[in-house]
Amino acid sequence: MNFESFIEYGESAVFVIMIIASILAIAVVVERAIVFIKNTKDSKLLLTEIVDTVRKGELSDAHKFTETYPENVYARFASFSAEHSKKGKESLGELMEGKAIGERVEFETRLSILNTLGNNAPFIGLLGTVFGVINAFYRLGTLGNTGADVVMRTISTALLATAVGLAVAIxxxxxxxxxxxxxKIIQANLEILSREFLASVSRK
Structure with missing residues (x-):
């Protein structure tokens, strides 16, 4: 493989990588969107119902929310908290904190992929531009003034790589x-529910 072939191969590889990154990003966004929507559906109404139930001291009734909203994160959290409410305030607080961390981990799954792609896609595109510019100068040195048109087309293709990188990253x-x-909103709401449950246990 000569130098020119190596550079052209590098340019092509960058575009292939960007296509794969785009497909991966779309897949992750769709999958995470489905997860967030399913886990927070009807949350505004549900949060009000849970808080009202807990403030009335009817902790055992918190189990009913998982029957109506089986996939909702707040219903799961309320059911878990109600189940362990008889273990004492300190123990309940530790258990709810662990439950909240577990829920956060579930929601954060695959978000690191988006973070990585968003941070690195422009650099991958820039790498493609560098390959293209190197190729343009190599052709300019080889073809001289007679290859000006070829050099301009090569540079325009090189700049396209940066544009693609930004188009993916943004x-x-x-x-x-x-x-x-x-x-962050989910975590804040779970913290509110934790305080409500702890306050209810303290009153008892």
């Missing part, structure tokens, strides 16, 4: 930021 970063924000 929506991926936006999606990752959206899911991260949603996760």
């Amino acid at each position: 929506p991926v970063v936006m999606a990752n930021n959206y899911f991260t924000r949603k996760l």
Whole structure:
């Protein structure tokens, strides 16, 4: 493999990598969107019902929420907390903290892929541009002024690699930021429910 072939192979490899990265990013975004939607469906109404139930001291009734909302994260958390509410405030607090961490881990699954793609896609595109510029200068040195048209086309293709990298990175970063924000809201709501359960246990 000569030098020119190696550079052209590198350019092609970069575009292939970007296509694979795009497909992977779309798959992760769709999968995570489904998970977040299923786990937070009807959450506004459900949170109000859970808080009202806990403040009335009817902790045993918190189990009913998993029957109505079997896939909702707050229903699962309320059912778990109600199940362990008789173990004392300190023990319950530790258990709920562990449960909240477990839920966070589930939501964070595969988000690291989006974070990695968002951070590195521009650099992969830049690598393709570097390959293209090297190829353009190599052809300029080989063909001289007679190859100006070829050199210009090579440079335009090289710049396309950077554009593709940014086109992949921007929506991926936006999606990752959206899911991260949603996760922070979920964590905050779980913290609120934890405090409500602890306060109810203290009153008893």
